[in-house]
Amino acid sequence: MTAANRCAIVGIGQTHHKAKRQDVSIPGLIREAALRALADAELTWKDIDAVVIGKAPDMFEGVMMPELFLADALGAAGKPILRVHTAGSVGGSTAICAAHLIMGGIHRRVLTVAFEKQSESDAMWALSPRIPFQPQLTAGAGGYFAPLVRAYMRRSGAPDDVGLQVAVKDRQHGLKNPYAHLRIKGIDRAMVADSPMLWDPIRYLETCPSSDGACAMVLAAEDAAAAPRPPAWVHGLATRSEPVVFSGRDQVNPQAGRDCARDIYAQAGIHTPSKDLDVAELYVPFSWFEPMWLENLGFAAEGEGWKVTASGATALGGALPINPSGGVLCSNPIGASGMLRFAEAAMQVRDQAGEHQVDGARRAMGHAYGGGSQFFAMWIVGRDRP
């Protein structure tokens, strides 16, 4: 990276994600993640210069501009607080906004937090709006993305069972992650195949759960990065968006995703992502999005992503582990899901991922997308100072 200050990730925290965290309020939920990030960095609220918070649509919990009432719980009194919203990619773009404050030389230590409390919300309702002058055509996120999955299957000629494989693989990974919401012992293909079809061709066990959860990171400038544990360093970061509607739009393999990936690879000096990166946490809320994003992000040629998945390369122990944490398929506190991808990437290069650690991971990618596959946020983090 050039012409910017270096940014280090010195503290990482997340909640134990569950269907219903009735033991905590929303402020309690985000504090749980924030306090763990501060503890990891061995810092206190006093050390933080600014807070950047993100979540998905306010309609989910029905609380307008929740950052206003959460500022207090995040120790932001007397400090700048900034809220970010880019739909499902928001956890990623929130971290990127926080990193920009470091890289632009504005602040030395920034706390960034993202959350969703789906038990106090109804995402299926919020994502099935009655649109004026139309019959009821929307049916949640699955209703939007299932036709794209079908288009991918037709276009690539992938066999029907690749989605089952991803669903099993990510749940097996999740069993190694103590924070994961879904922990399905004995998960196998038959269990996924026999689960109800919700949005044909997407089955129940091929879709993400509804979770309560939060994620937090402390980002620091180079002169403030003396952490008790080695930090992760930002090697590249970018966001991109594109209109959700235009004639000829490739919704299966969106231009904005390709451009965003190309940008961060150039920043990080990556030529062959499948070889130059040791692990990636990709935003895969429906199992088929793993092969789709492998192609979009240049890990596989167009039409070949499913072959990489089918080969087993994306499982822990494979050549290109994808979502060792269990990913969105195991935990989906929507607003936090993108930041969890970014944080898990940083945990990998800090050798901090416990049972789901990829041995010797030196460079990792965090990825998030949102809206109608129209918002993208990505970063590459590394063990070495860039």
Added chain:
Amino acid sequence: MSDDAPDAAATAAPVTMVPSHVRLTYTVTAGRHLSSYLRALADRRIVGGRCPVCTKVYLPARGACPTCGVPADQPVEVADRGTVTTFCVIRIPFEAAPFPPPYVAVAILLDGADMPIFHLVRGIAPEEARMGMRVQARWVADDQLGPTLASIRWFELSGEPDAAYETYANHL
């Protein structure tokens, strides 16, 4: 209040969550381009707008073509039949569902348009749904027509052979 109410309150489980439904009433000003599309629907016609630069036909017409930035509003009437580009079978029950699941939700590239519209296909078993199906609008009765896409009740098979994949591959 009955005599035993205080005891019941004392022994009841603590309230941990109270569902609170939100509703928003608002007025939409459709604007010139959307209005011309909606008025045509009340007349059993589907009218979009062509971009003078890229020549793409949008439904409804748009004040600005998303790729060219100029008004895409040269009026063009498109057919009320077209090709299903992709689809999904909704099997999940939810409150706002227009029909009891399963039902088939589709993207349809109407003949003469360059953007698929979303609608429903009825009259086929969900397992018979496929990409490339040719479908025809089933309009509501005259006295139910209005300035809304709901003037088309649903789409049905037109009876034509399926379209070749290449004819709609660029609209996925």
